[in-house]
Amino acid sequence: MTRSNPLRFVVAALAALTLTACGINSVPTKEEAVNAQWANVQSAYQRRADLIPNLVSTVRAAAGSENQILSNVTDARARATSINITSDDLSNPEEFQRFQDAQNQLTQAMGQLRTVVEAYPQLQSQGRFTDLMTAVEGTENQINVERIRYNETVQDYNTEIRTFPSIIGAKIIHGAEPKVPFQAAAGADQAPTVDFGTSFDAGGAAPAAPANDNAGQQAPAAAAAN
Numbered sequence: 001m002t003r004s005n006p007l008r009f010v011v012a013a014l015a016a017l018t019l020t021a022c023g024i025n026s027v028p029t030k031e032e033a034v035n036a037q038w039a040n041v042q043s044a045y046q047r048r049a050d051l052i053p054n055l056v057s058t059v060r061a062a063a064g065s066e067n068q069i070l071s072n073v074t075d076a077r078a079r080a081t082s083i084n085i086t087s088d089d090l091s092n093p094e095e096f097q098r099f100q101d102a103q104n105q106l107t108q109a110m111g112q113l114r115t116v117v118e119a120y121p122q123l124q125s126q127g128r129f130t131d132l133m134t135a136v137e138g139t140e141n142q143i144n145v146e147r148i149r150y151n152e153t154v155q156d157y158n159t160e161i162r163t164f165p166s167i168i169g170a171k172i173i174h175g176a177e178p179k180v181p182f183q184a185a186a187g188a189d190q191a192p193t194v195d196f197g198t199s200f201d202a203g204g205a206a207p208a209a210p211a212n213d214n215a216g217q218q219a220p221a222a223a224a225a226n
Contacts, residue, residue, distance in 0.1 A: 158179060
């Protein structure tokens with residue numbers, strides 16, 4: 001009996017090492033890291049959504065004639081907040097794309113809102129408006145940071161479940177599926193604009209941007225994560 005105890009210990013230790021090497025622990029650990037970072041992404045998006053109603057109300061008080069633009073922002077916000085992505089959806093490319101498209105549409109609507117500001121100088125002189133715009137822009141930068149971190153954790157997880165020996169535990173025990181990263185939108189390699197130099201004409205149509213104007217850029221700050 002005395003001799004068998006060390007042997008059992010060695011066998012148990014080898015078994016534990018084998019299970020660990022096969023991704024029994026590493027796969028769920030990395031998946032939880034993805035889920036946690038996704039929560040940070042959602043929090044940043046929610047922060048932007050929370051700021052928008054106050055921003056729209058402030059603009060409406062000074063630029064009530066721009067009802068179409070304000071309605072576009074409100075409607076885009078409603079669509080963006082109506083799509084909820086769970087941790088299970090992170091492996092669903094179609095559902096994830098719906099979420100990303102809705103957020104991109106909201107970013108585009110916010111870009112339209114920015115273009116009317118120059119026509120209403122009283123807005124730029126209001127401390128409340130300035131504070132709200134600063135908060136929104138800061139939140140968009142935070143979205144960008146959190147999306148970068150999310151894509152990094154997704155890359156780490158997807159690599160783990162596809163490489164030996166972790167692929168054994170990933171497929172046989174956990175049934176792991178790759179997570180979907182954020183994809184870059186057109187123009188995402190350019191810096192987000194904070195130029196309010198372009199205004200709408202009386203008919204509500206946006207004029208063509210001059211060569212040195214970035215106001216037409218619609219890529220969300222968050223998409224720079226890719």
